[in-house]
Amino acid sequence: MDSAILSLLGAFLLSIIGLFVFIWSLRRGLLLENSAAASVIFARGEIGRVDDPALADAAHDSMQRAAKEGGIEVHAADAAELQDRIESDRSSAFPVFMFIAFACFWLLVGSLAGLTSSIKLHEPDWLTQQAWLTFGRIRTVHLNAVLYGWITNAALGMILWLLPRLLRTELYGAIWAMLGGALINTGIAAGIGAIAVGWTDGMEYLEIPWQIAIFIFAGFALVILPVLFTLVNRKVEHLYVSVWYMVAALLWIALLFLVGKLPGVHTGVQQATTNWWYGHNVLGLWFTPVSVGAIYYFLPKTIGRPVSSYNLSILGFWTLAFFYGQVGGHHLIGGPVPGWLTTLSIVQSIMMVIPVIAFSINMGGTLKGRMHLARYSPTLRFMMFGGLMYLASSLQGSFEALRSVNQVVHFTHHTVGHAHLGAYGFVTMVLFGAVYFMMPRVLNWEWPYPRLITLHFWLAATGIAIYFVGLSIGGYLQGVAMLDAARPFMDSVTLTAPYLKWRSVGGTLMVLSHIVFVGHFLAMALRFGPTRAGAALFWSNKQQELAHGK
Amino acid sequence: MENEVKLVSGAMVALAVATAALVVMPYMEVRDIQPPPGLKPYTSAQLRGREVYIANGCVYCHSQQPRDRNFGPDLARGWGRASVPGDYFYDKPHLLGSMRTGPDLFNIGVRQPSRDWHLGHLYQPRAYVPDSIMPSYPYLFIVKDAKDAESEGEQPLALPPAYGPNVGQVVVPTPQALDLVKYLQGLNHTYPVLPPVPKP
Numbered sequence: 001m002d003s004a005i006l007s008l009l010g011a012f013l014l015s016i017i018g019l020f021v022f023i024w025s026l027r028r029g030l031l032l033e034n035s036a037a038a039s040v041i042f043a044r045g046e047i048g049r050v051d052d053p054a055l056a057d058a059a060h061d062s063m064q065r066a067a068k069e070g071g072i073e074v075h076a077a078d079a080a081e082l083q084d085r086i087e088s089d090r091s092s093a094f095p096v097f098m099f100i101a102f103a104c105f106w107l108l109v110g111s112l113a114g115l116t117s118s119i120k121l122h123e124p125d126w127l128t129q130q131a132w133l134t135f136g137r138i139r140t141v142h143l144n145a146v147l148y149g150w151i152t153n154a155a156l157g158m159i160l161w162l163l164p165r166l167l168r169t170e171l172y173g174a175i176w177a178m179l180g181g182a183l184i185n186t187g188i189a190a191g192i193g194a195i196a197v198g199w200t201d202g203m204e205y206l207e208i209p210w211q212i213a214i215f216i217f218a219g220f221a222l223v224i225l226p227v228l229f230t231l232v233n234r235k236v237e238h239l240y241v242s243v244w245y246m247v248a249a250l251l252w253i254a255l256l257f258l259v260g261k262l263p264g265v266h267t268g269v270q271q272a273t274t275n276w277w278y279g280h281n282v283l284g285l286w287f288t289p290v291s292v293g294a295i296y297y298f299l300p301k302t303i304g305r306p307v308s309s310y311n312l313s314i315l316g317f318w319t320l321a322f323f324y325g326q327v328g329g330h331h332l333i334g335g336p337v338p339g340w341l342t343t344l345s346i347v348q349s350i351m352m353v354i355p356v357i358a359f360s361i362n363m364g365g366t367l368k369g370r371m372h373l374a375r376y377s378p379t380l381r382f383m384m385f386g387g388l389m390y391l392a393s394s395l396q397g398s399f400e401a402l403r404s405v406n407q408v409v410h411f412t413h414h415t416v417g418h419a420h421l422g423a424y425g426f427v428t429m430v431l432f433g434a435v436y437f438m439m440p441r442v443l444n445w446e447w448p449y450p451r452l453i454t455l456h457f458w459l460a461a462t463g464i465a466i467y468f469v470g471l472s473i474g475g476y477l478q479g480v481a482m483l484d485a486a487r488p489f490m491d492s493v494t495l496t497a498p499y500l501k502w503r504s505v506g507g508t509l510m511v512l513s514h515i516v517f518v519g520h521f522l523a524m525a526l527r528f529g530p531t532r533a534g535a536a537l538f539w540s541n542k543q544q545e546l547a548h549g550k
Numbered sequence: 551m552e553n554e555v556k557l558v559s560g561a562m563v564a565l566a567v568a569t570a571a572l573v574v575m576p577y578m579e580v581r582d583i584q585p586p587p588g589l590k591p592y593t594s595a596q597l598r599g600r601e602v603y604i605a606n607g608c609v610y611c612h613s614q615q616p617r618d619r620n621f622g623p624d625l626a627r628g629w630g631r632a633s634v635p636g637d638y639f640y641d642k643p644h645l646l647g648s649m650r651t652g653p654d655l656f657n658i659g660v661r662q663p664s665r666d667w668h669l670g671h672l673y674q675p676r677a678y679v680p681d682s683i684m685p686s687y688p689y690l691f692i693v694k695d696a697k698d699a700e701s702e703g704e705q706p707l708a709l710p711p712a713y714g715p716n717v718g719q720v721v722v723p724t725p726q727a728l729d730l731v732k733y734l735q736g737l738n739h740t741y742p743v744l745p746p747v748p749k750p
Contacts, residue, residue, distance in 0.1 A: 007575050014567045021563060121651070124675070124683045131689045136607020198605030202643040231554055239553045248561035255565060259573065268583075268638035270576045272646045277572035285565070321561060325568025334621040335646060336633045338579055344571055407621060411613060411650035482650060485623030489653050494681045 008340045015322070022318045037238040038306035041166065041297060043081035048074045049304045052377040053440035054447055063376035067304065084168055091170035092161050093442045095177040099157030100435055100442075101525070102185050104518045106149020109192075111514050113142035115507045122500045132196040140195050140207050147205070147282065148188045148216070151423065152253075154431040155290040156181065156223055159246045161438050162297055163227060166243050167234035173226035180222030187215035203271070205279040206260050213261040220254040241313040245293030248321065253286040269336055276328040283422060284324035288390075291430040292316070292359060295387050298430075298437055300366055302380045303373050308365030316358035323351040330401035333410065349401030356394040363387050378453040382433025385461060389425030393418065408483060413496060413503075414475025417468050424510070425464045432460070432517065439524060448529025452520045459513030467506030474499025585639035588741020592640055592733075599733030602726045603645070606687070613647035614656040614737075630657035630740055637739050652684055659737040668731040669723050670709050677713040690727040696720045 039047065050067050052060065068074070117139040120126060127133045132141075164171045171177070191208030194200065200207040208216070227250060231243070260278035300307045307313060329337065329345030367384070374381045396418055399405055409415055436453060440446050447453060474496045481492035523529050592600065603609070616624040618632040625631060633656060638644055662668065667678065673691050675682040691707070693715045699706055699722055706720035715721055723731075 007571075007579075010575075011567075011571050014570065018563065018567060021560065120685060121683055124685050128686045128688055131606070134606055134687065134689075135685045136610050137605075139610055140607055200604060200607075202604040202609070202645070204609075204648060239557065244557055247557055251558065251561055252565055259569065266577075267642050268580060268644055269635040269646075270573075270580050271642075271644045272638075273576040274573045275644065277568065281568065318560065318564075321564035322567065325564055326571050328568075328572055331648060332646070334617045335615045336635050336637065338576065341572065341576060411648065413651075415648070483622050485626040489627060490679065490681055493651070493683060497683075500683075 007338075008344070011326075011340075011344055018322045022322070035306055035310065037240065038300075038310040040236055040238050040240045041242075041301055042077075042304075042306065043085065044078035045075040046077040046082075047304060047306065049077060050302060050373065050377070051304060052302050052379045052437065054378045054436040054450070054453060055376065056446060056450060059376060059450065063373060066376060067370065067373060081168075085165060088164035088168065088170060089161070089441045091174060092164050095171070095174050095181060096157045096161040096438065096442050097525075098178055098181050099153045099160065100439065100521075102181065103150050103153035103157060103431075103435075104521050106145045106153060106188065107514050108518055110142050110145030110150055111507075111511045113138050113145060115504065115511050117142055118500070118504045118507045122497055122504065131198065137196055137198065140200070141192050143205070144188070144192055144195060144207060146423070146428075148191070148208070149185075151287055151427055151431065153181075153185070154435065155249075155287070156184075158294055158431065158434045158438065159227065159250060159290065160223070161442065162242060162246065162294070163230055166236070166240045166297070167230060168236045169230060169233050171226060172229040172233055177223050177226045180219040182219070183215050183222065184219030187212050187219060190215070201261075203275045205282055206275060208261075210261045210263045213257065217254065217258055217261070220250075220257065224250055224254060240297070241307070241310065241317060242293035242297045244314070244317050245289040245296070248317075249286050249289040249293070252281070252289075256281050256285065272332060272335070273329060273337055273341060276331040277325075278328070280328035280331065281325060283419075284320075284327060287423065287427045288324070289317075289320060291386065291427045292320075292390065294430050294434050295359075295363065295383050295390075298379055298434060299363065299383045299387070302377050302383070302437070303367070303370045305366060305370065307362060308368075309362050312358050312362045316355040316362070319351070319358070320355040323348045323355070327352065327401065330406065333401070333403060333406045346401045346403065349398050352394060352398050356391060356398075360387070360391045378450075378457065379433045379437040381457055382429050382436065385457075386426050386430035386433065389421060389429065393422040393426055396421065408479035409475060410479070411482070412475040412479040413471045413499070414479060417471030417475055420464065420471070421468050424460075425468065429460065429464075432456070435521070439521070443524060445524055445527065447520065448523050449520060452516050456513045456516045456520070459509050459516065463506045463509030463513060465506070466509065467503055470499045470502030470506060474502075580635045583636050583639070586634075586636045586741060586743050588743075589637065589639060589739070590736075592736065595729050596733045596736045598726075599729035599731065600645075602690075602730040603733060604643070608655075609645045609647045611647075611649050611651035611684070612653065612655045613650055614654065615646045616654055616656050624654060627653070628657075628661050629654040630660075631743075633739060634743050636743065652682075655734070655737055656739055657737060659735045660740050663735060665731055665735065666708055668734055669707050669727060670713075672727060672730070673707060673709065673721060674713045677710045687727070690724050690730070691721050692724060693719050693721055 048067075050060070050063050052063065055063060064074070116127070116133070117135055120135045120138070124135075131137065160171060160177055187208070190212045194209050194212060195207050199209055201209050227247060231247060256278055260274060266274045296307060296313060326348040327345050329341045330349050333342045333346070371384075374384055400409055400415070400418060436447070478492045478496050481487050481495060482489070615633050616629040616631065619625050637656075671678045672687045674686045675684040676686075694704070696706070696718055699720050704720075704722040706722050709721060
């Protein structure tokens with residue numbers, strides 16, 4: 001037998017073993033619907049109460065009335081449990097604020113760099129005098145600033161805020177998490193500076209020089225320790241599904257980063273497979289589980305109804321864990337890599353349909369009859385948009401991995417559009433929604449200008465729609481032109497020009513939305529804007545949340 | 551504690567399977583591959599040029615992996631035969647790339663051997679390819695008075711008239727530009743590769 005058959009057999013056996021482990025771990029209660037586990041996110045008596053801290057009192061009341069019209073009974077929530085939740089929120093407030101503030105900063109830096117690189121693709125003689133502004137560098141600054149600066153910081157902030165809530169305990173070792181955050185952001189700032197001056201490790205998604213990556217890895221370790229400590233000191237029996245997704249994702253990203261950045265180990269073609277093992281797992285085993293976990297918390301919490309099938313959500317978790325890790329090879333279809341590797345990745349990419357459909361069925365069931373609440377709740381609007389885009393981008397990704405489709409869209413802007421549908425339409429929109437929900441609890445202050453939230457949503461949603469549609473069409477045509485030997489290569493460049501301009505239009509709307517968002521965040525943090533009557537919450541005023549019944 | 555153990559161990563097993571498939575097994579498969587006889591190691595000037603290529607992110611628009619003819623007309627476009635793992639023996643880091651906003655460069659040294667073309671094209675791509683969207687790289691060049699350049703023994707660029715600097719001035723390449731061009735000229739993987747010898 002040659003090595004290809006042996007390795008295929010090995011992968012097959014490992015998958016089977018994985019499947020048995022999965023069945024073993026779920027054998028108790030696999031077929032029983034366990035609504036107790038799904039209700040962990042609510043205090044006793046709280047089910048039926050809508051909850052969106054991003055709303056002012058009056059708007060909150062009308063949302064509750066709209067929910068009542070759907071025939072929902074409301075009881076008084078258990079005061080002691082609500083008090084516990086306030087304690088949980090308080091224990092995490094400082095590190096959460098730190099991570100979200102860093103995230104907002106990097107979002108602005110990253111999206112301005114992104115818009116600059118987008119414009120450069122149709123104005124190639126614009127800003128060419130400085131080396132750091134050349135396309136190859138500013139594009140990489142954009143990628144690292146949004147991936148590590150924005151998404152990773154916001155995700156870490158959200159994890160640190162959600163875990164104490166979900167485990168009904170306080171955040172242990174908050175100061176270590178903050179130290180970790182300082183190290184991570186030092187590393188990101190240094191890494192982006194290094195890329196701008198031309199010091200890079202040269203691999204996509206792994207550009208930050210490994211010497212600087214040590215800071216980031218140490219930072220991750222310092223965040224993981226308090227998370228694990230909080231986990232073992234939990235006061236609930238059931239681990240809610242968001243905890244599964246988020247804790248696993250945190251462990252995964254730290255190890256992925258460690259292996260991907262090990263200096264001197266990887267070379268040649270093997271380095272390329274490692275590169276894409278890492279590159280796709282950053283999305284698959286870090287951004288996706290964190291964002292899916294967030295939807296599993298915020299969406300049911302906002303509408304006051306437990307997620308419809310808890311077991312389906314756990315099934316989604318384990319299938320994602322086992323299939324997603326192996327899809328990275330589809331980035332090398334047709335490349336100089338062993339054939340079994342790309343085949344394996346194509347198979348697992350298609351298998352990813354399972355967790356995506358499980359998630360979508362579950363969310364559809366949970367939302368049934370309550371979709372109208374999105375008219376009231378900004379958090380719900382962002383979460384629903386993100387969830388839909390998860391479905392869209394994952395299905396698109398599965399099909400892009402097929403050889404016939406890949407042959408056309410590989411090496412084109414189509415893939416760039418797909419990446420943005422996932423990282424922006426899905427992940428970033430979910431994170432926006434989470435920030436809108438969390439910050440009033442973190443800062444004990446209401447969002448000063450609720451209309452800005454609506455403006456932000458529509459600017460961002462329109463922006464990503466223009467961006468995605470434009471690049472998907474342009475990239476597809478580019479791929480078709482490139483495959484046609486009768487057409488000169490330059491055809492594939494010139495025909496994309498109008499679509500690249502549309503991308504800049506979409507990108508401009510997205511940048512505008514970020515300016516609105518970060519400006520609003522600053523106004524809130526610095527206590528600008530109208531003082532909200534009845535909600536001028538300060539640390540001493542513990543009873544405020546109880547008074548609102550939240 | 552049972553749930554925590556399941557969570558952590560399950561997550562680690564999933565990651566281990568993925569790592570075994572995409573990192574460890576390719577490592578075992580390609581670690582013994584020898585460079586093809588026709589492949590020359592990079593010279594130090596080429597290695598410096600490769601660093602310039604990496605630092606300026608050329609890889610984000612140019613792939614270095616021509617494909618088999620049933621995957622696209624790469625051969626017909628003159629980009630070369632499909633690459634094999636041995637071709638990348640000296641590549642640290644790999645520069646396979648994931649975009650073809652511009653053409654594949656794995657054999658650009660054969661397709662376009664002219665030093666002057668490369669230097670001029672880096673200074674202003676649109677002087678040679680009218681609709682190109684490649685950035686110009688003026689920071690890899692210095693504009694000097696023609697007299698100064700002559701007295702210093704510099705070799706100025708021969709640019710098409712409409713794209714040159716002001717009258718009395720010339721454009722001279724920096725050492726980075728010269729190294730980068732040496733790297734590009736050296737990109738030649740047209741030597742034959744033989745299929746592996748069948749095992750007896």
